Amino acid sequence: MTRKILPRNFYARSPLAVAPDLLGRILFRRKNGVVTSGRIVEVEAYLGSKDPASHAFRGLTPRNQVMFGPAGCAYIYFTYGNHFCMNVVTGKEGRASAVLIRALEPLDGIPTMKRRRRRSKLADLTSGPGKLTQALHIDRALNGEILIGNKLWISAGRNSSRVRWERTPRIGIREATDRLYRFAVSDSSFVSRRRVGPA
DNA sequence: GTAGGGATACACT
DNA sequence: GTGTATCCCTACT
Numbered sequence A: 001m002t003r004k005i006l007p008r009n010f011y012a013r014s015p016l017a018v019a020p021d022l023l024g025r026i027l028f029r030r031k032n033g034v035v036t037s038g039r040i041v042e043v044e045a046y047l048g049s050k051d052p053a054s055h056a057f058r059g060l061t062p063r064n065q066v067m068f069g070p071a072g073c074a075y076i077y078f079t080y081g082n083h084f085c086m087n088v089v090t091g092k093e094g095r096a097s098a099v100l101i102r103a104l105e106p107l108d109g110i111p112t113m114k115r116r117r118r119r120s121k122l123a124d125l126t127s128g129p130g131k132l133t134q135a136l137h138i139d140r141a142l143n144g145e146i147l148i149g150n151k152l153w154i155s156a157g158r159n160s161s162r163v164r165w166e167r168t169p170r171i172g173i174r175e176a177t178d179r180l181y182r183f184a185v186s187d188s189s190f191v192s193r194r195r196v197g198p199a
Numbered sequence B: 001g002t003a004g005g006g007a008t009a010c011a012c013t
Numbered sequence C: 001g002t003g004t005a006t007c008c009c010t011a012c013t
Helices: A015-022 A112-118 A131-136
Strands: A026-033 A034-046 A076-077 A082-087 A098-106 A152-155 A167-168 A184-185
Touching: A015 A034, A015 A098, A034 A112, A034 A131, A082 A131, A098 A131, A098 A184, A112 A131
Parallel strands: none
Antiparallel strands: A026 A034, A026 A152, A034 A098, A034 A184, A076 A082, A082 A098, A167 A184
């Protein structure tokens, strides 16, 4: 079933369990009645106080407070002066953890995505965390938004147990690069390409 | 290979 | 309150 929305308790687990289970699922965004969506092909898990690469490593701040909230909400932040990144909050309320959505395979609303991205090639639309937020028009206004609603949701999509995926180090971080917390669909041409493989 | 961009966090006054 | 190093990146050369 591609239309069934993932329930809150789907997210109320370790990010290391949620991350691979998100592969093959479908992220939807509705903005002004227009729906854009994509199949999730690349994610990364971020833990809290035990993960030096996590925003929450040094405790609660105004920026990362959503990570400490209930599972099933979106944690969206701005980085490098240009880009938004979208995470889903996982685990128990009060303990920070999240899964970063890094890449999608475009599905619905492709003409809209091309216009927003000012790119015509399918592979340029959502093959990176900053690209997909631009294509789906996901920004600060959705920070803390529940992922069960009419603006932003994730549907069951393909059963992730049938998706072939691999684990690698996370991308764009300096700490904890030995941890294999990145999960990417093996045969997808829509994953981001930077620094794949063991550290 | 590298410029660009702006928010954030934290060390300092 | 101010200074500044850093950042889960992209688009261009």
